[in-house]
């Protein structure tokens with residue numbers, strides 16, 4: 635397909651590379667222009683403006699947050715103004731349910747299509763084409779975009795014909811991951827202060843009842859204290875808990891654990907942990923227990 639890709643950060647650069655490897659004609663844009671060089675060497679076009687990137691069958695966006703998506707879509711010379719009729723905007727960023735609804739309505743008003751396709755998987759999975767894609771939108775449009783999802787991911791889960799449902803699923807998933815990180819941090823602080831070897835403890839967990847990628851990935855990061863370089867920055871993690879709570883507020887779903895985790899992120903950010911990996915909230919329990927110092 636002829637596809638535009640906007641947002642070449644930790645996730646987007648790997649995703650765009652995999653679209654190229656799958657044989658799609660890819661044209662790319664990033665706010666910071668230097669990040670296009672590697673992909674241009676691989677065969678991407680980098681016209682330097684969003685309008686030209688939009689002359690495609692589909693435009694995918696993988697941007698930091700709601701503000702970034704709003705400026706790229708609704709801004710002057712943005713996607714809304716330039717995407718052809720019947721072409722599709724595929725939003726892969728983790729954004730609010732409310733913005734997803736607004737995007738769906740705006741694209742419909744411009745006779746364009748809109749899909750939400752947020753993803754699970756860290757930058758390594760994005761680079762390897764092993765993401766899990768959570769798709770929401772009209773079935774016929776999802777069918778058209780399936781080759782794109784197959785290029786970036788190992789499996790696509792179609793959740794609903796409403797795009798915003800995919801965003802809600804993604805936010806709920808990130809809440810669950812953050813809850814696992816917090817729980818692991820507390821448990822590892824407990825056994826660590828009690829003099830038990832933390833690596834042995836993690837091996838026990840992950841080879842028995844907790845034999846799941848999320849415990850393995852985040853347990854290792856906590857045990858190794860490896861929060862830099864950030865694969866998923868704490869600032870983005872805080873954004874996701876905030877967005878999960880915003881959705882919970884709208885739907886009137888109390889989430890006391892999410893509220894607690896929101897405060898954990900605030901503690902981490904207040905202590906200067908903005909650029910650490912979001913799993914650094916998993917060291918706060920050890921800090922509270924007097925085992926280690928602050929994050930800054």
Ligand SMILES: NC(=O)c1ccc[n+]([C@@H]2O[C@H](COP(=O)([O-])OP(=O)(O)OC[C@H]3O[C@@H](n4cnc5c(N)ncnc54)[C@H](OP(=O)(O)O)[C@@H]3O)[C@@H](O)[C@H]2O)c1
Nearest residue numbers: 641642643644645665666697698702727728756757865866
């Ligand atoms: N990292 C992960 O493990 C992971 C996993 C799943 C989902 N996600 C989600 O995927 C999205 C991207 O994450 P990431 O880790 O790739 O983030 P990132 O490395 O920080 O990249 C963010 C991208 O957004 C662009 N951007 C930020 N603000 C902008 C603005 N105001 N206008 C235009 N462009 C703007 C950045 O451009 P510049 O290069 O110019 O800064 C960059 O291309 C986020 O929604 C995140 O929550 C991340």
